[in-house]
Amino acid sequence: MRNVRPALWFDLVLLAxxxxxxxxxxxxxPLLSLDLAVRDLVDAHRPSWAYWTARVFNYLGQGGQVLTPLAVLTALVVGRRTHSVRPALPVIGGFVITYLTIGPLKVWTDRTAASDHKVVHPEYLFHVPTGMSYPSGHVVNAIVWYGVLAILLGGLLRPGQLRAIRYGAPAIVLFTTTYLSFHWVTDGLAAICLGLVLDRILQRVPWDTIPLPWISPKFAGSSSLQEQQTR
Incomplete structure (x- = not known):
C-alpha cells in the first residue's frame, strides 16, 4: 500500500x-437556510454571459460524457507507450468506486436539486423520493477522475502541474455547479469530503505491483509514464 499524506486520520476526519x-x-x-440563501443569491446574479461560461466549465465534472472517456483514452495511450495493461487498472478502480458510492447515496438521501424553485422551505433532505441531488456527482467525479489522470500521467508532469489538475478542476466544478443552481452549496461541500476519501483510496493502491498472474510479464509493466520517464 502506498503512503498518502496526511495519514489515515485525515480520511476519518473527512468521513466525519x-x-x-x-x-x-x-x-x-441553519445549514438548510444557508443553502437557500446561496441559491437565491446566485439566481439573482447570473447574466447570460456568466451562465454560458459556467456551463462550459461545468463540463469539467461530467463523468460519463467527458471524464471517463478521457481517462480511458489516456490509459490506452499510456498503455501503448509503456507496453502495459496496468494503466487500465486505476481506470477500472475509478469506475467501480464511483459507481458503488455516488448513485446509491443519491437514491438514499432523496434530495431535490437547487434548481427546483418549488422548494421554498428547508425540508428537502430525506424528503422527496424523486430527488437525487446529494452529494454532487459532478464534484465527486471531478476529484476521483482527475486523481486517476494524475496517476496515469505520473512522471510526465511536474508535481505542481499534477496538483493543479487534481484540485483546480474540482474547485471550478464546485463553483459552477453551485452558481448554476445545479446543486445546493452543501451538496458540493459533502462531495468534497466524499471525493477526497475515494481519491485517497485510489492513490494508496500499488497499481504497479498488483499481481496479474493471467497477464504475460511482457505486458504487466507500469501503470503510468513514471517508469518510462526515469529510464
Whole structure:
C-alpha cells in the first residue's frame, strides 16, 4: 500500500465531516437556510454571459460524457507507450468506486436539486423520493477522475502541474455547479469530503505491483509514464 499524506486520520476526519453535514441537513439546522440563501443569491446574479461560461466549465465534472472517456483514452495511450495493461487498472478502480458510492447515496438521501424553485422551505433532505441531488456527482467525479489522470500521467508532469489538475478542476466544478443552481452549496461541500476519501483510496493502491498472474510479464509493466520517464 502506498503512503498518502496526511495519514489515515485525515480520511476519518473527512468521513466525519460528510456524516456531520448529512445529519445537519436531515435535522433541518441553519445549514438548510444557508443553502437557500446561496441559491437565491446566485439566481439573482447570473447574466447570460456568466451562465454560458459556467456551463462550459461545468463540463469539467461530467463523468460519463467527458471524464471517463478521457481517462480511458489516456490509459490506452499510456498503455501503448509503456507496453502495459496496468494503466487500465486505476481506470477500472475509478469506475467501480464511483459507481458503488455516488448513485446509491443519491437514491438514499432523496434530495431535490437547487434548481427546483418549488422548494421554498428547508425540508428537502430525506424528503422527496424523486430527488437525487446529494452529494454532487459532478464534484465527486471531478476529484476521483482527475486523481486517476494524475496517476496515469505520473512522471510526465511536474508535481505542481499534477496538483493543479487534481484540485483546480474540482474547485471550478464546485463553483459552477453551485452558481448554476445545479446543486445546493452543501451538496458540493459533502462531495468534497466524499471525493477526497475515494481519491485517497485510489492513490494508496500499488497499481504497479498488483499481481496479474493471467497477464504475460511482457505486458504487466507500469501503470503510468513514471517508469518510462526515469529510464
Amino acid at each position: 465531516l460528510f456524516a456531520a453535514i448529512t445529519v445537519a441537513l436531515a435535522l433541518r439546522t
